[in-house]
Amino acid sequence: MLETPICDAYIRITRTADHLLVYEDFFITDHYGKSIKIPLYTETAQEKEASPYLLYQVEISKKGHAKLIIQNIAIFANVTAILSMLLPPYRKDEAILSISLKEPHFSSKSHEVAIDPKGGIDAMLQEVIIPTSITVHLGRPNRDGENLTVPFLYYLKNVASSEIYPTWPREAIKANVWAQMSLALNRVFTEWYRSQGYNFDITNSTAYDQAFVKNRVIYDNVAEIVEEVFQEYIQKKNFTEPFYAEYCDGKIAQCPGMKQWGTQDLATRGYDALSILQYYYGDTIRIVSSDTIQDIRPSYPGTPLQLGSVGKDVAMLQAFLNAIAINYPAIRPIFPVNGEFETATQSAVRTFQRQFNLTVDGIVGRTTWYRISFIFVAVRKLAELGSLGYLSTLYSGVWQQRVLRQGDRSVETQLMQYYLSSIxxxxxxxxxxxxxxxxxAGTYNAILAFQKRFGLTADGLVGQATWDRIYQVYTSISNQLPPTNAPLPYPGIPLQLGTSGDAVEAVQNAINILAKQYTDIPSVNVDGIFGAATRNAIRNFQSLFDLTADGIVGVKTWELLFSIAAQLQANTADTAILQHQLNMIAKYYPSVDSVPVSGVFDEATQASLTDFQTLMGLPLKEGTDALTIDVLDSCFHELSS
Incomplete structure (x- = not known):
C-alpha cells in the first residue's frame, strides 16, 4: 500500500507533566503532509540536569481517519524533534490509536549472550556491507515480539535518538554513532542471530544490543551527524570484521567498553570523536568505510561443498575449520589453505559434524556451513569486545604484529607450525x-633450532624478523613439497605383473595402508616394481571388495584402492588424536591406562576408552560415539589448558 501525504490534519499538543493544553487544533498539515515548526517550552540541562527535557503528548486527527495519540515525546532545548507518523483509515474498532513512547534512556547492556542451542540456519559474510535495510526484533531474542524491517539509515537515526541526549557536544554524539554503527554491522557481518535460527538481524533489547523505539521522534542534529558518518564504522588493525563496540551508560550500568556519559565529559575536555573511541577501545582501532551498500545476502554458497569443490568458499571453510581446531583438537588442521576440497578437508568436516551432532557425510550443506561459521565466530570471539579477530592477511604470510611465545594458543601459531613442518x-x-x-615446548625447541640454523637471535620468540625468515624459507621450498592428500589420476593404462614406475609405487603404498586394517591383504615392499607379491596383494584386495580378482589394477581397482586408503588415513589420524587425548587424561586419572599413539584402534585403545567411559559415567560402547567424543574433547581441553 502506497503512503500518501495527509493534508488538513489537525494537531493538538498537551504537556504531559501537568496536562496543560498548549495548542488545540491550531496547526494543520499542508499538502505535503507536514506542519510548520511548532515552538515548545522545555528546560535546559542547567535547569534540570537529571532529565533536560519535557514530555509532551500529540494528537493528530482528520475526518475519515482514526485519531492518533502519541504520548511521552521528549523535547530538548534548541533541538528540533521530527515525528513521522502514519494516520490509519477510520475503523469503528480502532477509532483512537494511542502510542506511548519510552523516555530517552541509556544502554544497560549486560554480558548475556543470546545463543540458541539448536543453532545452524544462516552465519558469516565474506565482506563488510552497509545494508539497505535491517530487521529489528522488538524484545529479547528468545521472546515473542514484532519484527520490523526498516531502512538502515533510519535505524541508526532511531538508535542514536534513543540512546543519547541530542544536547550533548557534537563529538560525543559522533563517537556514539560510530559505536552504534559498528555494533549493528557486527551483528550483520557475523549473522549472529540468523545463524541461530532467528528471522531477524538484531534486537532492540539493551541487554543484548541497542535501543530502537518504534515510532519515536528523530532529532535533527542527531540525524545530521548520522548522515555525515553513514558508511563509516570502527575496525581494529588487521581485523576484517566491524568492531563489536560494547558500551553502557557508565552510571547505572558498568561494562568494560565505552561509557556514554564519559563521552560527554571527554568531548567537553576537547577530545574529538576518534580520540574518545581510542580512549575506551585502545589505539589499534580506526575508522574505515565501505562503499558496498546492498541488501543483506546469506553467506551460504548456494550449493553444497564436497570432495572436488574449489574456490574462495572452500578456502574460507578451511580457514574456519583451522581456527576451530585450536579449541576442538579432534579436528585436524588443513594445510595448505588452498581452496581445494581434498580428503584432508573432508576428514576435518566429518570430525566437525561428529563433534556437533550433525549428519556425518563430509559434505558441507547449508546446516553444516552455518554451524561451522557460527562456531568460528564464537571461538574467535568476533561478536565480543575482546575479539581475537577475523585476520584479513593471515594466509598471505604477512606478520600479524603480534609476538608469538611459549604458552600461546592462536591461529598464527598454527600457521607458523605448518611452515616449520614443511621446512x-x-x-x-x-x-x-x-x-x-x-x-x-616442542614448538619452542623447533623455533630455537630454526633461529640457530638461519643466524637469528635464538630466544624462542617469533617476532617479525623470525616470522619473515620462516615465511621466506617456506616460500623458497614450497614448490618442492610433495602434494598433500591429492587424489592421484589413473595413469591411463592397467598396471600388472612386470609394470614399474611411480604409479606402481603409489599402489604399493596404498596396499600397505590397507594392510594395517585388513589382515587378508599382505603388506608389500615399496620398490616401484609390480612383482608377484604386489599381484597377490591386489587379488586379495579385489576379492575382499567384490571386484574381479585378476591381480590387474584397472580403473575401478585404482579408484577404489585410493579412495579406501584415503579414508583409512583420515581414520588413522582421528584414532591417533583419540589416543593422544586418552594419554593426557591418563596422567591425571590412574584408572585410565595410557596407550601407544599408533593410529590403530586396537584392543588396548578400546580398553583405555572403556576406562574413560566408566570414569565419566558414560554408556559403555565399543568404539566411539558422539557423546563420548564430546566429553573426551571437553576433558582434554580442560586438562591441556
Whole structure:
C-alpha cells in the first residue's frame, strides 16, 4: 500500500507533566503532509540536569481517519524533534490509536549472550556491507515480539535518538554513532542471530544490543551527524570484521567498553570523536568505510561443498575449520589453505559434524556451513569486545604484529607450525612439531633450532624478523613439497605383473595402508616394481571388495584402492588424536591406562576408552560415539589448558 501525504490534519499538543493544553487544533498539515515548526517550552540541562527535557503528548486527527495519540515525546532545548507518523483509515474498532513512547534512556547492556542451542540456519559474510535495510526484533531474542524491517539509515537515526541526549557536544554524539554503527554491522557481518535460527538481524533489547523505539521522534542534529558518518564504522588493525563496540551508560550500568556519559565529559575536555573511541577501545582501532551498500545476502554458497569443490568458499571453510581446531583438537588442521576440497578437508568436516551432532557425510550443506561459521565466530570471539579477530592477511604470510611465545594458543601459531613442518622436510635438524596452534615446548625447541640454523637471535620468540625468515624459507621450498592428500589420476593404462614406475609405487603404498586394517591383504615392499607379491596383494584386495580378482589394477581397482586408503588415513589420524587425548587424561586419572599413539584402534585403545567411559559415567560402547567424543574433547581441553 502506497503512503500518501495527509493534508488538513489537525494537531493538538498537551504537556504531559501537568496536562496543560498548549495548542488545540491550531496547526494543520499542508499538502505535503507536514506542519510548520511548532515552538515548545522545555528546560535546559542547567535547569534540570537529571532529565533536560519535557514530555509532551500529540494528537493528530482528520475526518475519515482514526485519531492518533502519541504520548511521552521528549523535547530538548534548541533541538528540533521530527515525528513521522502514519494516520490509519477510520475503523469503528480502532477509532483512537494511542502510542506511548519510552523516555530517552541509556544502554544497560549486560554480558548475556543470546545463543540458541539448536543453532545452524544462516552465519558469516565474506565482506563488510552497509545494508539497505535491517530487521529489528522488538524484545529479547528468545521472546515473542514484532519484527520490523526498516531502512538502515533510519535505524541508526532511531538508535542514536534513543540512546543519547541530542544536547550533548557534537563529538560525543559522533563517537556514539560510530559505536552504534559498528555494533549493528557486527551483528550483520557475523549473522549472529540468523545463524541461530532467528528471522531477524538484531534486537532492540539493551541487554543484548541497542535501543530502537518504534515510532519515536528523530532529532535533527542527531540525524545530521548520522548522515555525515553513514558508511563509516570502527575496525581494529588487521581485523576484517566491524568492531563489536560494547558500551553502557557508565552510571547505572558498568561494562568494560565505552561509557556514554564519559563521552560527554571527554568531548567537553576537547577530545574529538576518534580520540574518545581510542580512549575506551585502545589505539589499534580506526575508522574505515565501505562503499558496498546492498541488501543483506546469506553467506551460504548456494550449493553444497564436497570432495572436488574449489574456490574462495572452500578456502574460507578451511580457514574456519583451522581456527576451530585450536579449541576442538579432534579436528585436524588443513594445510595448505588452498581452496581445494581434498580428503584432508573432508576428514576435518566429518570430525566437525561428529563433534556437533550433525549428519556425518563430509559434505558441507547449508546446516553444516552455518554451524561451522557460527562456531568460528564464537571461538574467535568476533561478536565480543575482546575479539581475537577475523585476520584479513593471515594466509598471505604477512606478520600479524603480534609476538608469538611459549604458552600461546592462536591461529598464527598454527600457521607458523605448518611452515616449520614443511621446512623440516629439507632441514632435518629442526625438530618435528604438531600443527595444533599450541606453542608448547616442542614448538619452542623447533623455533630455537630454526633461529640457530638461519643466524637469528635464538630466544624462542617469533617476532617479525623470525616470522619473515620462516615465511621466506617456506616460500623458497614450497614448490618442492610433495602434494598433500591429492587424489592421484589413473595413469591411463592397467598396471600388472612386470609394470614399474611411480604409479606402481603409489599402489604399493596404498596396499600397505590397507594392510594395517585388513589382515587378508599382505603388506608389500615399496620398490616401484609390480612383482608377484604386489599381484597377490591386489587379488586379495579385489576379492575382499567384490571386484574381479585378476591381480590387474584397472580403473575401478585404482579408484577404489585410493579412495579406501584415503579414508583409512583420515581414520588413522582421528584414532591417533583419540589416543593422544586418552594419554593426557591418563596422567591425571590412574584408572585410565595410557596407550601407544599408533593410529590403530586396537584392543588396548578400546580398553583405555572403556576406562574413560566408566570414569565419566558414560554408556559403555565399543568404539566411539558422539557423546563420548564430546566429553573426551571437553576433558582434554580442560586438562591441556
Amino acid at each position: 623440516r622436510l629439507f632441514y632435518p635438524e629442526i625438530p618435528e612439531v604438531s600443527i595444533d596452534g599450541r606453542f608448547g
